Amino acid sequence: MKKYIFLLLIFTTQLFSQTKYEFIDSDRLGQRELKIQLPRNYNENLEQFYPLIVTLDGDYLFEVVSGNVDYMSYWDDMPDAIVVGINQESSKEDDLYISDEDYFPIRGGAKFYEFLGAELVPYLLEKYRVGIFKIVVGHGDSANFINFFAFKKDPLFQAYISISPSFSPFMEDNLFQLISSNKASMYYYLSTSEEDFKDNRKTILNLNTRLKDIKLETISYKFDDFKTDNHYSLVANSIPSALNHIFSIYKPISRNEYKNELLEIDYSPVKYLENKYRKIKDLFGIEKQILLNDFRAVNATIVKKKNMDYYKDLSKLARDNYPDTLLSNLYIGRYYESTGNFRKAIKAYQEAFVYDEIDGITIEELLDRAEKLKFENDY
Numbered sequence: 001m002k003k004y005i006f007l008l009l010i011f012t013t014q015l016f017s018q019t020k021y022e023f024i025d026s027d028r029l030g031q032r033e034l035k036i037q038l039p040r041n042y043n044e045n046l047e048q049f050y051p052l053i054v055t056l057d058g059d060y061l062f063e064v065v066s067g068n069v070d071y072m073s074y075w076d077d078m079p080d081a082i083v084v085g086i087n088q089e090s091s092k093e094d095d096l097y098i099s100d101e102d103y104f105p106i107r108g109g110a111k112f113y114e115f116l117g118a119e120l121v122p123y124l125l126e127k128y129r130v131g132i133f134k135i136v137v138g139h140g141d142s143a144n145f146i147n148f149f150a151f152k153k154d155p156l157f158q159a160y161i162s163i164s165p166s167f168s169p170f171m172e173d174n175l176f177q178l179i180s181s182n183k184a185s186m187y188y189y190l191s192t193s194e195e196d197f198k199d200n201r202k203t204i205l206n207l208n209t210r211l212k213d214i215k216l217e218t219i220s221y222k223f224d225d226f227k228t229d230n231h232y233s234l235v236a237n238s239i240p241s242a243l244n245h246i247f248s249i250y251k252p253i254s255r256n257e258y259k260n261e262l263l264e265i266d267y268s269p270v271k272y273l274e275n276k277y278r279k280i281k282d283l284f285g286i287e288k289q290i291l292l293n294d295f296r297a298v299n300a301t302i303v304k305k306k307n308m309d310y311y312k313d314l315s316k317l318a319r320d321n322y323p324d325t326l327l328s329n330l331y332i333g334r335y336y337e338s339t340g341n342f343r344k345a346i347k348a349y350q351e352a353f354v355y356d357e358i359d360g361i362t363i364e365e366l367l368d369r370a371e372k373l374k375f376e377n378d379y
Helices: 002-015 058-074 108-127 141-145 171-180 198-211 234-246 255-262 269-284 292-305 310-321 327-339 342-354 363-376
Strands: 018-026 030-038 050-055 082-086 130-139 159-163 186-195 219-230
Touching (some): 082 108, 108 130, 108 141, 130 269, 186 198, 186 234, 198 219, 255 292, 327 342, 327 363
Parallel strands (some): 050 130, 159 186
Antiparallel strands (some): 018 030, 030 082
């Protein structure tokens, strides 16, 4: 019986994300409680580094954020990520304290601000495999507070999820000036709802009116105005919407992306695919293997636009990503067929015999194609 319990523990550890509670000793704040969720295979992928998502109001926001991260990363709609919630249940008022004069953090607020940058993040970087991309999440007063990190010359975070922020005076103007002239890459998500607090909603709508027309390559901005949610329930809709926006490029190529982007470009669809995955690496620090779904999308684009020359480059990309499979043989064979070099096409298809089948493409299918070409061309 003990053996079965032990095996079950191993099995469940591999199936589910790992959530634990830790205490960090802070010179500024004393001891603070953290909730930490690690990716499902954190202990198996020892070379992998992960995006970090820091959640203020972790006493109630953490579970919403961590649940969505676990679910979305399971389906590869976003990368695995480390989620850290800061419990502020008994300290929120002190943690978010700002001046009545210049409306910047002072006293406990200044200490909490310094704690995140000088203690918490360095602690997490040392103890866990935290990558280059960091997100901060806040709601209400904490959503206002996270904006102070954006004003730093070298911002601690690259993405901000601001859910129904209770803006302090001048924050709306300061944010607009920052975002409208920002030169570094920045993701900013903002949300409210028709049943939100009236004062919050008014300033949020004003800010969105000013931000929505900004066209900067460095800024990726999304705004949501939910219809039936109130100040508290809109959190459940805001978190997945924000994560979907921030990690949109990480997702597999969708029907919409295929139709409105791949089919519309005036350059190589293979180059489009390479650029997509290079940007994933540059933004998130993740070396992601090109998905078979995305190879299929590029293949469909080549066929649709009847530009078979691109098969040559697609074959090289397939060999780099799936070296033990016959995918590369399929594409290079199609390239040679399009050029009329049927002998090389036959050879490419026949050589698939020593490779593994993949994505429903069988050795028999390629060998049959080789035989058909031999028959049609009297070889």
